[in-house]
Amino acid sequence: MEQALLARYDRPLPRYTSYPTAPHFSAATGAKDHALWLAAIPPGARASLYLHVPFCRTMCWFCGCTTSAVHSVGALERYAAALETEIGRVAAAIGHRLPAGQIHWGGGTPTALPAPLLRRVHAALARHFALDDTTEIAIEIDPRTLPDDATALLRDLAVTRVSLGVQDFAPAVQAAIGRHQSVAQTKAAADAARAAGIASVNFDLVYGLPFQTIDSLEATIGEVLALGPDRIALYGYAHVPWTRKRQQVIAERALPDVAARFAQQQRAAELLVAAGYRRIGLDHFARPEDAMARAAGTGALRRNFQGYTVDPSDLLIGLGASAISFLPQGYAQNAVGTQPYLAAIEAGALATAKGLALDDEDRLRGAIIERLMCDLEVDLAAFGADPARFAGECAALAPLESDGFLHREGSRIIVTEAGRPFLRHAAAAFDAWLGQAGRHAAAI
Ligand code: SF4
Incomplete structure (x- = not known):
């Protein structure tokens, strides 16, 4: 072009x-509004739940997520306990055991929480919300930090879909973004998911990274296709160093210009379509038999904070620091920082810090x-x-x-x-x- x-x-x-969009949320909408909105959810409704885990083992410099590197077991235990408390408190505000059609564990790296803590939080979800065989449970996994007992853990959490972050396998790109991840690590994560019986294994790719080229992207896509993903998200690197200070490490002169970014996106899309994937919305690809491809074909595709989804629910309940709830009356976002979030939950309140009434x-x-x-x-x-x-x-x-x-x-x-x-x-x-x-x- x-x-x-x-x-x-x-x-x-x-x-x-x-x-x-979220920058328009303000403190004019807070915990009282959120509590009223939760109490107004009618019996018979079905919700989606999003749990945010704002921790990673190490930070990748390109990352735009709300997360930080945390290793202290005490800090992880305190956060998991707060999540359990929040789940019970939100359920009490709703006033009945709401069925959950979808649960999405995001972050950060959800598996930064040790397996026993993840199991405890999952048990709290199952106590306070009605989960059944039709509940879709998705989790984001960093293939570099796969838990030892990943297959057993994924089974215990009843996970039905995993998303694996890849970005680009080229050493120069990985060095520039502070993330070293081998094809073997990525394959091990996909194998662990499939061994747990998970039918939907998705990969997140990124173009527009420092030192990334069409050649490196083509090679990465070749490696990823060999792992047989069901869905692929192809995101453009969002360079926002004014809000994500960690991105200041990335030299702007190493970033592809707009023409190079566009060419990378086009070439990646061409390869994925040629490999038999259906192009969906702005940045997703799915096998024709995948639920997302079917939803796109029938006008049933939806979009929420997790991106494209097949989830038809108009009720999204966010749990954890920075998580956003979407209810018919509006948006309610928890305190973004981990400390303010913990302080609110431990003080006996909802963690809502801002929002917007529609x-x-x-x-x-x-x-x-x-x-x-x-x-x-x-x-x-x-x-x-x-x-x-x-x-x-x-x-x-x-x-x-x-x-x-x-x-x-x-x-x-x-x-x-x-x-x-x-x-x-x-x-x-x-x-x-x-x-x-x-x-x-x-x-x-
Ligand atoms: S890309 Fe993933 S692992 Fe890296 S900092 Fe972001 S959330 Fe953490």
Whole structure:
């Protein structure tokens, strides 16, 4: 693609895993609101749970997650105890034993918690929420720090899907991001998951890393495909050193420029599609028989803080430091720092520190943005609102239209295959909050 054309789209934009996005949350929404929202969950509803573990053995310099290197057993035990307490407290606020359709352990590195602590937290989940054979349980695993008894642990936690972080296997890239991970370590993690009977083994790849090239990405994808992943997420490295100080270690001159990033993304997508994976949304790939590919084919794909999901629930309950809950009334985020989170839980409160109460306009715009991000198209007439009210937003789409990245048919907006990398630009046209808070990473 022409450099001049890319330059026109090279601007920072949210990833739209929520709308409004997290930088707009404020302390005007707090624990009292959250408690009322939890109490209003009706019997018969089904929720998704997200547990955040903000610890890793060592820090990778490229990482944008809320996490830190922690080794003290006492600190890990204290955090696990707080999670158990929070699970009970949130369940008490709900007032009945809510069925959980999905549980996602994220971080950080969830397995930074020793296996007995993970089992204890899982037991607390099973006590306070109704889990059954249909509950999907996903966990993020760092292949470099696979627990000794990984297969038994994954079975005990009833895990049904694992995500393995890979990034790039090239030594120069690994040295530049402070993460040394061999193909053998990665294979051992995938083998442990499959030995536990886990049918869905997913890999997270990253392009746009320092010293990364199309050659290194091609070689990495070759190694990953040999491990037979069910899904692959292909994320662009988000360089945000103003919020993630650890990224200041990464020399900006070693980062691929916008044209090189775009070429890496395109080549990776080409290889994955040629290998038989279906391209989904902005940055996911799945085997055609995978639940995510099927959901994408029927318009049932959803997007939440974990990215793309097949989870149909409109109730997401976040547990742990920085975790975000999404309820019909709005968003509620726990204290971001581990210490404030622990202090709130140990003081007998919910850990909610900020959030945002939604109005009907937010819900309408959020629904439009979600459909665009998931389906690459949206019918403005499908939401019961007069499409004419979005004349300004449609006018903002004109450059995308003239560049061949989308077209309009009546009230329908359809992003073309060429426009897929610019999905966030199309979504941004409907973002009434854009520019009011926060600084985002580059959208290409
Ligand atoms: S990439 Fe994973 S292991 Fe590395 S710091 Fe981030 S969360 Fe921790």
